[in-house]
Amino acid sequence: MLFRRYWRDAWRAAFAITGRRALADDIAADGFERAFAALGRFDERRPFGPWLHRIVANRALDVLRAERRLSDEELPDLPDLAPVHASGDRSLLAAVAELSLERRVVVVLRYGVGMTPAQIADVLDLPVGTVNSRLARGLEQLRESLEVEHVE
């Protein structure tokens, strides 16, 4: 039941961060594996979901950072999201893809997974102020990108 209850959310969190189905499959599965293996260290007074999200989000970030370090390039866009939005908000999708990894993660956890800034701060082990700052800067960058596109 634990698995069935949280699998979809964990997968969608992984997908929201990576934008790639295959990576989301691996990262969400890996997150559950790690979570179940570490149940002995889990504080049962706290909810399971945020703890799992924390594992999944950090795993996704590790994988993306490793890719970026290895390829020595900026992260690719969100390829598996693009077909979904073939007729939708492609300009916004492109703008999201251009965000730095740190800003993109905060934005997708807030608006894709529905976490509050406090929950994101807990998941990413950051001060709430930093999360709010990244959110604000991320939104600002998105707005600028959309405005530039509109002008062009």
Next chain:
Amino acid sequence: MSSELERRLERLLAEAPEPDPGAGEEALHRALRALQPAASARRGIRTAVLVFAGTAVLLAIAAGSLSAAGALHVSFGSKEKPLPAVRQLVLPKGASGIAAIVDGRLSVAIKGGFRLQTAATAAALSPHALYIAAGIGHSLVAMAPNGRVAWTHPVRGRVVAIAWRPDGLQIAYLVRRGSRVALHVIYGNDKPGSDRTIDRSVRAIRPSWRADSLALAYVGAGGGAIVYDRFHQRRHLVPVNAPVTGVAFAPQGDALAVETGNGVWLARADGTQTVTTGAVEAFGWLDNRLAVVVPGEASALLRLFTAAGFPRGSSAVRGVALAVTPKLVVVRTAQSLVTGRTTLLSVPRRASVRDLQVG
């Protein structure tokens, strides 16, 4: 502006797709494997806490919930059998790496101390075991000897077989999607745009590269052995009279060994000949000799041939031959995979073993 932007973001990200059911099943399997040994190790302490203090720890919730869902039956105090796992993995003397998939889990040991165990559908060591490529989830993943993921290449389906080119520059891999299996080739560094489909319909049998890296042998959907000339981009069918169950190019020259249900054939530029008839336990190239292990009355028999097809002796094999690697013949006994007197892997009695390689 911001609130409108936020609504647009929510709409955009809400359209994210749902996970594949298959991915969920695999993840559940992995999660349960992770749960079980941990539960066993802590059982004594947890039981005491549960029984005498009545504290509902999360482990109990998890186990109870999963049991109720029909996914796992855990009862405290009962003796659960440990899940299958490789208990021993030994790097043979002179080898750079060893890899095998046992019950769906890849075990790797590479010279220098790197060890890895992870769920995988296929695996192959690169030349000199500098890297390992594995099918993990819906990806082809290349890992460096220190365990770092060098790259992850998404695939539409599951990777079922992998073969590195002898010069290490490309990887041939098979992807199963539904009932169809396709043959792809990709650069060993996952160079963007380098993934090419060579044949859209093949059999799920590991392909084999020629020593000069210019040709690739595989088994077509019709069961015929096909040699794809990479340089001229031409294919030709190897003339054998039975469905092919395995192909292996010699480590030097252009001889190709072809296994069928009726024996082993040897194909060269000047023609094709039969080298053994009847059932085959394992075949491959051992020190540039074609090695074929055939079942015998008392014990299996290892028969050796030159690349030209001339017999070069035979010897008895104790156990069931599992694989012929460039330097070793690996035999399966009740719970071990051995070569000579050396135990390479200890595995559960009924464990499935595949993609065993010693490089």
